[in-house]
Amino acid sequence: MKNNTTPVVEISPDVGDLWAEVDLGIIGQNTRAVRSVLNEGTRLAAVVKGDGYGHGSFAVAREAQRNGATDTVVSTVMEGVELRLQGLEGPVLVMGAVSPGQADLVVSKDLSPIVFTDETAVALSEAALQMDTQVRVHLKIDTGLSRYGVAVGDAVDFMDRSASLEGLVWEGVCTHLARSFVPNDRMTQVQAERFRFAIRGLEAAGYHFSCKHIANSAALVSYPELEMDMVRIGNLIYGQEPLAGSREDLAAVRPAFRLFGRITAVRDMSPGETGGYGAEFTARRPTRAAVIPAGFGDGWGVEPRTAAYRRGILLKEILRKVAERLGLDRRFFRAPNGAVQIEDQVCRILGRVAMGQALVDVSDVAGAKPGTVAYLHCRSPLINRRVPRLYVKEGGAVGMRTVFGHVSEDTSVNEGDTLAEAEVAATFQDDSPGGAQRH
Numbered sequence: 001m002k003n004n005t006t007p008v009v010e011i012s013p014d015v016g017d018l019w020a021e022v023d024l025g026i027i028g029q030n031t032r033a034v035r036s037v038l039n040e041g042t043r044l045a046a047v048v049k050g051d052g053y054g055h056g057s058f059a060v061a062r063e064a065q066r067n068g069a070t071d072t073v074v075s076t077v078m079e080g081v082e083l084r085l086q087g088l089e090g091p092v093l094v095m096g097a098v099s100p101g102q103a104d105l106v107v108s109k110d111l112s113p114i115v116f117t118d119e120t121a122v123a124l125s126e127a128a129l130q131m132d133t134q135v136r137v138h139l140k141i142d143t144g145l146s147r148y149g150v151a152v153g154d155a156v157d158f159m160d161r162s163a164s165l166e167g168l169v170w171e172g173v174c175t176h177l178a179r180s181f182v183p184n185d186r187m188t189q190v191q192a193e194r195f196r197f198a199i200r201g202l203e204a205a206g207y208h209f210s211c212k213h214i215a216n217s218a219a220l221v222s223y224p225e226l227e228m229d230m231v232r233i234g235n236l237i238y239g240q241e242p243l244a245g246s247r248e249d250l251a252a253v254r255p256a257f258r259l260f261g262r263i264t265a266v267r268d269m270s271p272g273e274t275g276g277y278g279a280e281f282t283a284r285r286p287t288r289a290a291v292i293p294a295g296f297g298d299g300w301g302v303e304p305r306t307a308a309y310r311r312g313i314l315l316k317e318i319l320r321k322v323a324e325r326l327g328l329d330r331r332f333f334r335a336p337n338g339a340v341q342i343e344d345q346v347c348r349i350l351g352r353v354a355m356g357q358a359l360v361d362v363s364d365v366a367g368a369k370p371g372t373v374a375y376l377h378c379r380s381p382l383i384n385r386r387v388p389r390l391y392v393k394e395g396g397a398v399g400m401r402t403v404f405g406h407v408s409e410d411t412s413v414n415e416g417d418t419l420a421e422a423e424v425a426a427t428f429q430d431d432s433p434g435g436a437q438r439h
Contacts, residue, residue: 005341005375007260009397011390017262017293020383022055025393026256028067030237034220035068037249042227043211044068045093047234048083049075054299054380055238055257056389056401058086064237065090073232077102080111093138095176095232097148103127107135114140114174116150121162128167138172139202139209143194144187145178152198156205163207172211172230173199180218188219192226221247238380257380259300259387263372265291266362276351276359289350290362292340292374299382301338301353339377342368 046064100123142149362368
C-alpha cells in the first residue's frame with residue numbers, strides 16, 4: 001500500500017527527476033464536501049488564481065465543475081484568458097483590477113470583472129457595444145482590506161453614474177475579508193456589517209444584484225452565516241484547511257498536491273570535506289550525501305535556512321518519533337515546508353539550496369541510491385510551471401502538464417506503473433460527456 005511519501009504513479013525518467021503529483025480525485029472529493037454544506041441554490045466558485053495554487057488552473061477548474069462548482073475565480077485577466085483558450089466554459093470572475101485597456105479582452109473572452117472605477121466601467125461598456133454583446137460585472141466594495149473597491153459611502157453615487165452604461169449587466173456585488181482566518185474576529189464582523197449596510201443602501205436606491213458574495217474558505221468554516229448567494233473557495237478545494245477541526249462537516253478535505261524528486265547522485269564525504277555553494281557545509285563525520293534536483297528556481301527551498309529553522313526541523317522530527325511510539329495521529333507533526341523525506345526519514349539539508357539542486361544527508365537511509373524517490377515538503381503555490389504536473393485519479397495517471405503543454409494519457413494506467421511520455425496535446429483528454437458545461 002502506498003503511503004504519503006510514495007507517488008501513486010512515477011513519471012518517465014526522460015521527462016525529468018522532479019515532478020508534482022496532483023490528485024484530481026481528491027480535488028473532486030473536496031469540492032463535493034464544500035458543496036454538501038451549502039444551501040441549495042448557493043453558487044460555488046472555485047478559486048484557481050496563481051495557476052490553481054500551483055495545482056494547475058484548468059485541471060482544477062474542470063474537476064471542480066464536474067463536482068458541483070458553478071463558477072471559477074481568477075485574479076487577473078490573463079488567467080481568465082488562459083482558461084478560455086483551454087476550453088473552460090461557465091462564468092469566470094476576475095477578482096483583481098482590470099485596466100480600461102483590457103476591456104476588449106474581457107468582453108471578447110466572456111469574463112466577468114469586478115468594477116470599481118468610472119474609467120473601467122466606461123471602457124467595458126464601449127467594448128460591449130462595439131462587439132454587440134453584454135458583459136456581466138460585479139461591483140466591488142471596499143469594507144476594510146483597503147485594496148480594491150468603492151468606499152461604502154460612495155457605492156450609491158458610483159452606481160448612479162454607472163448603472164445607465166449600456167452593455168453592462170450588474171450581476172453581482174462583493175467585498176473581500178481581511179481576517180476571516182481568525183475565529184470570532186471583530187474585524188470580520190465589522191466588514192460584514194459594512195457590506196450589508198452598503199447593500200441596503202444600494203437596494204433602497206433601486207440597485208439590486210442577483211449574486212452577493214463575501215465568504216472565502218476561512219469564512220465558510222468560521223462564519224457560515226456569511227454564505228449569501230455565492231462562496232469563493234480556494235483553500236478547502238485544495239485540501240489546505242484554513243482552520244483545522246473547526247467544522248466537522250469540512251474535516252474530510254485532504255491535500256491534493258505532493259512534490260517528488262529522484263536522487264540523481266550519491267557520494268560519500270569524509271570528515272572535513274565541504275559541499276555546496278559557498279562550501280557552507282563541512283562534514284563532521286563520515287556522511288552519505290545525495291543530490292535532489294530541486295531548488296529555489298523551482299519554487300522549492302526558498303524558506304530561509306536559519307538556525308531557528310534547523311532547530312524547528314529537529315524538534316518536529318523528535319515529535320514525529322514520539323507520536324509514532326505513542327500511536328498518535330502524525331498529521332499534526334508534519335515536517336516543515338522545505339524538508340526532504342525519504343520513506344519515513346526526514347533528511348537534513350546540507351548547506352545552501354541552489355537554483356535547481358539540493359544536497360541532503362542520507363546516511364541513515366538504507367539503500368538510498370540514484371533513482372530513489374524523495375518526498376519534498378512544499379507550499380504548492382510556490383512551485384512554478386517548469387515542474388511537470390502529473391495528474392492522477394483513482395490510482396492511475398489521467399494526464400500530465402509540462403512546459404510544452406498538456407499530455408493526454410489513457411485513464412487505465414495502473415497504480416505503480418510508469419507514465420511514459422506521450423504526444424503533447426493542446427488540452428487534457430476530455431473523458432466527460434460533452435466536456436465542461438456552462439452553468
